Amino acid sequence: MVKTFHPENRLAKLIKLPGGVTLADAMVRANRNLASVRESCLAGVDDKIGEMEAMISDAPPARAELASVYRLANEIFAEAGAFAQNELSAAAHSLCELTSPDNAGVRGWEPVRVHIASMRLLRSPALAEDERQRQALVAGLQKISARASA
Amino acid sequence: MSVRGLSSSERINLEKAHILLLDASAHGLEIMVQIMTGFGMRNFYRCQKVEEAQTIVRAKPVDLFIVDPNFGDADGYEFLKWLRRSGIEPNCHAPIILVSGHAQISNVRKARDTGANFFMVKPLTAGALLERVLWLARDKRPFVELDHYVGPDRRFKMQGPPAGSDGRRKNDLPLDIGDASEPNMSQFEIDGLLKPQKAVL
Secondary structure, eight states, X not given: OOEEEOOOOHHHHHHTSSOOEEHHHHHHHHHHHHHHTHHHHHHHHHHHHHHHHHHOOSSOOOHHHHHHHHHHHHHHHHHHHHTTOHHXXXXXXXXXXXXXXXXXXXXXXXXXXXXXXXXXXXXXXXXXXOHHHHHHHHHHHHHHHHHHHO | OOOTTSOTTOEEOOTTXXXXXXXXXXXXXHHHHHHHHHTTOOEEEEEXXXXXXXXXXXXXXXXXXXXXXXXXXXXXXXXXXXXXXXXXXXGGGSOEEEEESSOOHHHHHHHHXXXXXXXXXXXXXXXXXXXXXHHHHTOOOOEEEOSSOEEEOSOSSOOOSOTTSOOSSTTOXXXXXXXXXSOOOOHHHHHHHSOOOOOOO
């Protein structure tokens, strides 16, 4: 039996209260606020790359280790992307594809290590001005993860 | 910068809204808080653990939930299902935006069944998030309660019952149109049903 009803939408009532901001101002302020935390958030991304680097060892990756890499890569994907670090975000997404629990393809650290090293490179000044090289790097990573998932 | 389909001079007031943000990442939370502070929101409950969010839900009214369900050891999807079935008013009926980064295939069905009002894919942008908040404030879909689902009606458009079924609801009509049971109406009768309108050129 399906029960249907209309609960009160408190958000709808609050949003119509007098005062507030225009949509144009809301957008300007939101983007300005976001820019104010850019450096601290990208420093956090560097720390997460470091955490993943520290996990790599000679022993085959344990399931829990791959789960940790997946979680960190997922966070980097979202956080780098929020600051328009598009290639870094795409590289992190490729690492998510590689280490996703849906994908049993990865058995060794090597493809993971290549992804992490590339993400470190994408954060370095060496590639800051070279979009073509950054995109080529990401395309290579996506081939690796696609091969491992096949 | 604009919000699709809306006048940029339209005003919103979210100063009194209480928002619960659940994200395992401190930086993920910070990004959401900064964007939403720009929208005029002031009252945030920042939670990095499901248990923290449950404690808030039991103690404080929340007007909007924004949840990233991807946790290492806890399950954010189960938190949302718990919230919808908790019976804790008004929180159990509050709008929920589920935000997720990389989507695992195995989680897509889970996400659909959580009872969230909307699903957004990260990375988040201010424009996309503002559009969704405004959309939620205008969402008129009814809530439905079933054995296996509690949340807003997942049918965005009423296009009849699901294919191959006669529907599960009293107001589900069959797709097949039966034979006419009465004679056709005359043009005079049809004209009588229409409300004349003055044309504006």
